[in-house]
Amino acid sequence: MSFDIALSGIQAINNQLNTISNNIANSGTYGFKSGRANFSSMYAGTQPTGTEIGSLTQSIGLSGGVLNTGRSLDAAINGRGFFVSRDSTGAMLYSRVGIFSTDKSGYLVDSAGRKVQGYGVVPGSTTLGPMGDLKVPTGQIPAQASTKMDYVGNLSADWTVPPNAAFSPTDSLSYNMSKLSVVHDSLGAQHTVTQYFAKNAGGGINVHYTVDGGAPLGTTTTLTFNTSGQLTAPAAPVALALTAAGAAAALTVNLDYTGTTQFAGEATTTTNSADGYASGTFTGVELAGNGSLIAQYTNGQKQTVGTVALATFPDEGSLTAVNDTSWTTSNSSGAPLYFTPGSGMAGSLTTSALEQSNVDITSELVGLMTSQRNYQANSKVISTESAMLQSLMQAL
Numbered sequence: 001m002s003f004d005i006a007l008s009g010i011q012a013i014n015n016q017l018n019t020i021s022n023n024i025a026n027s028g029t030y031g032f033k034s035g036r037a038n039f040s041s042m043y044a045g046t047q048p049t050g051t052e053i054g055s056l057t058q059s060i061g062l063s064g065g066v067l068n069t070g071r072s073l074d075a076a077i078n079g080r081g082f083f084v085s086r087d088s089t090g091a092m093l094y095s096r097v098g099i100f101s102t103d104k105s106g107y108l109v110d111s112a113g114r115k116v117q118g119y120g121v122v123p124g125s126t127t128l129g130p131m132g133d134l135k136v137p138t139g140q141i142p143a144q145a146s147t148k149m150d151y152v153g154n155l156s157a158d159w160t161v162p163p164n165a166a167f168s169p170t171d172s173l174s175y176n177m178s179k180l181s182v183v184h185d186s187l188g189a190q191h192t193v194t195q196y197f198a199k200n201a202g203g204g205i206n207v208h209y210t211v212d213g214g215a216p217l218g219t220t221t222t223l224t225f226n227t228s229g230q231l232t233a234p235a236a237p238v239a240l241a242l243t244a245a246g247a248a249a250a251l252t253v254n255l256d257y258t259g260t261t262q263f264a265g266e267a268t269t270t271t272n273s274a275d276g277y278a279s280g281t282f283t284g285v286e287l288a289g290n291g292s293l294i295a296q297y298t299n300g301q302k303q304t305v306g307t308v309a310l311a312t313f314p315d316e317g318s319l320t321a322v323n324d325t326s327w328t329t330s331n332s333s334g335a336p337l338y339f340t341p342g343s344g345m346a347g348s349l350t351t352s353a354l355e356q357s358n359v360d361i362t363s364e365l366v367g368l369m370t371s372q373r374n375y376q377a378n379s380k381v382i383s384t385e386s387a388m389l390q391s392l393m394q395a396l
């Protein structure tokens with residue numbers, strides 16, 4: 001009986017050594033979660049018969065350190081959750097390794113080439129679409145015509161009325177200051193809009209406009225201010241018809257002066273911008289901290305094309321390991337719950353970083369030495385039992 005008990009101990013220790021050696025071997029593997037072999041005793045009725053490895057515990061809930069990589073498509077999860085990917089058979093796999101790239105078809109894939117799952121973007125809305133494969137548009141985005149301009153500044157109360165009452169863009173004595181803005185037409189061509197500010201006899205400011213250095217537009221805006229220097233009129237944006245020669249379509253831009261003041265001192269400009277942009281070609285993609293997948297284009301535009309999904313489980317420790325860094329669901333783990341990073345029970349993301357292995361080398365080496373001593377002790381039992389039997393046979 002003692003032979004069998006000692007042999008069961010040796011076999012169990014061999015299994016424990018497999019777990020320890022696997023932990024040590026993967027101490028440098030991104031997203032690896034260490035395992036622990038748990039011993040349990042064996043009985044035949046009330047008679048002890050040895051030991052075995054009763055279970056293997058996965059330390060999935062214990063996070064590893066975070067390593068900064070500087071790569072825009074690397075991400076580490078802070079807290080609970082797993083990245084979700086779909087393999088070629090359609091099976092869903094879950095991993096803590098956030099090494100992503102785009103394949104030749106534009107799909108976001110993980111380090112194993114599996115398609116990353118996330119939420120698409122509904123055009124013209126902030127609502128997330130259904131979860132599925134994330135695809136990055138890699139072509140060219142069309143031009144967007146300007147529809148809005150914003151101008152905010154201080155139009156000095158120290159200005160005097162220009163000596164020449166008749167405005168002319170070529171006569172600097174007919175205005176106090178000019179500011180140039182850039183807008184785009186429906187083909188993405190740039191046009192310059194120049195505003196000429198001239199103080200009037202009533203204390204307000206008359207604003208005249210030209211497009212591409214041409215003749216003044218028929219529109220003139222009068223800005224009025226109260227005794228505190230705050231803008232009182234116009235209360236709504238000014239609609240400017242900026243159609244210019246060569247423009248693809250009529251161009252109307254709403255110019256908003258909200259926030260403009262009239263204080264004494266220097267005239268300053270704090271905001272002078274317009275929406276719209278020229279067409280652009282895809283140059284790359286990056287991952288944001290909220291899980292948004294952001295495509296970048298040569299025209300300087302950045303567009304969100306999707307959001308990476310994270311999965312959580314009622315019992316993540318019961319997930320079935322497919323390999324050392326990926327898991328699949330089991331009956332005990334429960335069904336996955338999907339969230340965007342930082343929402344619900346899912347953790348946030350640290351981009352340009354990766355989660356390291358959670359293996360504690362010191363603890364593993366101590367466990368290795370303990371296993372060695374246990375192995376030697378069980379071997380000693382066998383050798384002692386063998387010596388006793390040999391003595392018995394000689395005595396007979």
